[in-house]
Structures are given as structure tokens and as C-alpha cells.
Amino acid sequence: MMKKGFTLIEVLLAMSITAILVASVYFSFSNLLNGRAKIKAVTEKERRIYFTLELMRNDLINAYLTINKGSPEETHKTIFKCEDEDPVSHLTFTAINHVKMSAEAKQCDQTEIEYYGENIDGENVLFRRESLWVDEDPERGGNVYPVLKGFKSIKFEFWHKTTKEWVDHWNTESIDNVNALPPKIKITMIAEEGEFGKEDYKIETVVNLKMTKPLSF
Secondary structure (H helix, E strand, O other): OOOOOOOOOHHHHHHHHHHHHHHHHHHHHHHHHHHHHHHHHHHHHHHHHHHHHHHHHHHHHOOOOEEOOOOOOOOOOEEOOOOOOOOEEEEEEEEEEOOOOOOOOOOOOEEEEEEEEEEEEEEEEEEEEEEEOOOOOEEEEEEEEEEEEEEEEEEEEEEEOOOEEEEEOOEEOOOOOOOOOOHHHHHHEOOOOHHHHHOOOEEEEEEEEEOOOEOOO
16 A cells, blocks of 8 residues: 655745744743843943942042141032032042051041042943042042943032022032031932833932031041
């Protein structure tokens, strides 16, 4: 008895069905991988955002001033100065916040800190400068490094005890705020969602300063 085989049409039909099944599995797996990559990218971006906010909070909460500038010559100077600029408010201050990485390092906990922003190749970048020595020029010196990129804006606002309102500038060398720190500072960041999200979103946090009056030593 002669055995009957598959016709050419049946073979082609089977191959077509197999190809469709393989393509479906491939695209499903590819979409799964792309979805995981997008979620990972968004999660990493949000991690960097909240790390940056926590870094700024820890710096600001330990801001300080001192009326002692050295004698007989001025050897160190403390300030708290902010100007409203785009994309980042330009903030310079002194803080008791430096952490020594080595027990033998000849460093103290006093430091000069500056935050400012620049637009580089169409992308906003937040920079942080830190000088391990508080000297006679707190607006210069130290090391600068980028902290965050890909945001829309970062603004600092300061609570004015007299007017009972938030202001966007502060200068401890001016007549209005001479030798006085604001009791609390509001940080507002407009974060860009980018290609993985639908719209920008706002994050706000308020920092209560530990020391608002200048030290005498």
C-alpha cells in the first residue's frame, strides 16, 4: 500500500502558521524587554532626582554664619546668597556639613557650597561646587561636578519672617538680611518626563534650618 505524503500547499501552510507563531512570540518578548528597559530608565531617573533633593536638603539644613572673620586680618567669611536665575537659582552658602573620608585628612566640617545650572547641548545640568576650606572668598575655589541633568528648572525660595511670604532671593550681606538666615527654604523642581512619560511634573520640599542666627566663634 502506497503511503500518502503532504502536498506542497499543506507544507507551505504549515510553514506560514509556524512563522506567524514565531513572529508573535518574538514581538511579545521584544515588547517585554523594551517595557523593562523603559521602567528601569524612569526608575533610575527618579532615583537621581530624589538623591539630588536629599543632597540639597542635607546641605541647606546645616547652613551657618559666623561673625568671626579672623583677626587681625580677615581669613574666612561666611555668606548665604541666592539670585533667581534660569534654569537654576544660583545659591552660594557656607555649611557645617563636610564629611571627612579619611581620619588622617586635615579637614574640618565647615565647607563652602554652591549650586548653579547651565544649559549644555540643549539639556539643563545642575552643578555643585564644594570647597573644603572656608576662606576670605566663599564664592570661589573647590571642586565642581555635575549632579543632575534632564530637568526643566530648580528654584529656591526663602521664608521671610517679617513679610510672612516666600521670596526668591536672599543675601546676608544686604541691609534687609544682614547676618540672618531664613528659617526655612523651599526647593521646587520641575522634572522632565521625556520620551517615557506624558508631561513634566513638579516636586517640592521644605527645609527647616537648624541655625538662623550667626555664631560668635
